[in-house]
Amino acid sequence: MEGTVIKSTGSWLTVLDSNNDTYNCKLKGKFRIKGIKTTNPVAVGDNVVFDLEKESKTGTIRQIKTRQNYIIRKATKLSKVSHIIAANIDQALIIVTLAHPRTSTGFIDRFLVTTEAYHIPAVIVFNKIDLNDEKIEKFQHELTEIYQSAGYPCLSVSALKGTNLNDFVNALKDKRTLVSGHSGVGKSALINAIQPGLELKTKELSGYHKVGMHTTTFAEMFKLSFGGFIIDTPGIKEFGLIEFDRKEVAERFPEMRKFMHDCKFNNCSHTHEPECAVIKALKMGAISLSRYENYLSILSDDYWEKTENDYRST
Numbered sequence: 174m175e176g177t178v179i180k181s182t183g184s185w186l187t188v189l190d191s192n193n194d195t196y197n198c199k200l201k202g203k204f205r206i207k208g209i210k211t212t213n214p215v216a217v218g219d220n221v222v223f224d225l226e227k228e229s230k231t232g233t234i235r236q237i238k239t240r241q242n243y244i245i246r247k248a249t250k251l252s253k254v255s256h257i258i259a260a261n262i263d264q265a266l267i268i269v270t271l272a273h274p275r276t277s278t279g280f281i282d283r284f285l286v287t288t289e290a291y292h293i294p295a296v297i298v299f300n301k302i303d304l305n306d307e308k309i310e311k312f313q314h315e316l317t318e319i320y321q322s323a324g325y326p327c328l329s330v331s332a333l334k335g336t337n338l339n340d341f342v343n344a345l346k347d348k349r350t351l352v353s354g355h356s357g358v359g360k361s362a363l364i365n366a367i368q369p370g371l372e373l374k375t376k377e378l379s380g381y382h383k384v385g386m387h388t389t390t391f392a393e394m395f396k397l398s399f400g401g402f403i404i405d406t407p408g409i410k411e412f413g414l415i416e417f418d419r420k421e422v423a424e425r426f427p428e429m430r431k432f433m434h435d436c437k438f439n440n441c442s443h444t445h446e447p448e449c450a451v452i453k454a455l456k457m458g459a460i461s462l463s464r465y466e467n468y469l470s471i472l473s474d475d476y477w478e479k480t481e482n483d484y485r486s487t
Contacts, residue, residue, distance in 0.1 A: 371395055
């Protein structure tokens with residue numbers, strides 16, 4: 174039998190077949206995907222072949238089909254090992270809040286660099302706009318201009334007030350979408366607002382610092398009534414930019430990629446070299462300063478040498 178993994182809780186995997194029937198499955202022996210060192214050989218979104226036990230809805234996965242793509246982060250406790258968040262994704266949505274809690278542009282850009290590295294189209298969704306004051310509203314407008322000019326669609330919604338939820342639905346329709354962001358940005362609330370039957374758990378923000386409390390503990394994929402699937406993920410503090418060299422980072426910024434091949438030197442780092450087309454574009458306003466500064470942050474040694482604690486799930 175064949176199906177798609179829609180839930181993984183460690184030793185057990187839930188597989189959905191073409192008839193919308195689900196089966197609890199285990200892995201057969203040890204699986205090793207060539208070239209990928211991960212804590213989890215099978216991820217949500219993987220297409221698998223499994224054998225069903227007689228007169229039971231329990232199965233054994235014996236084959237993982239070739240992945241179209243996948244997206245990863247550093248494993249929770251093992252700094253040198255990665256964890257596959259999801260596989261075979263049509264697009265990734267990052268949910269951003271600018272009031273409570275505040276999402277940094279550094280986190281946004283690391284997420285976008287990761288999706289670029291794995292060739293996954295990305296969309297930015299600004300949630301909780303009902304909390305925006307005039308200053309935050311202006312800031313959101315500035316960010317929207319920056320990211321849309323770089324080629325990333327931006328949505329502005331409120332799960333609480335129901336504002337612009339049709340735009341959110343249209344972005345998800347008939348696609349397999351990974352939804353991510355810090356804990357507390359309202360991922361589960363947004364999903365519940367457009368698909369109430371799921372009743373995903375949500376919690377209030379905790380403490381004075383308005384940090385989101387942990388609600389999702391593992392990735393899970395849900396079928397949407399209007400077409401498509403949505404993959405809800407644990408709130409992630411930091412994405413690990415792994416499996417590619419820092420020399421490739423500039424390629425993962427579309428607005429920099431547009432100019433970098435006009436640099437005088439083929440190995441230009443776009444930080445100090447003479448006749449650098451990227452720096453020239455920056456001075457002309459074709460590349461935003463915040464994006465460029467985040468590029469420099471990603472290049473810095475301390476970023477690439479983060480400890481495992483910097484990559485833990487919230």
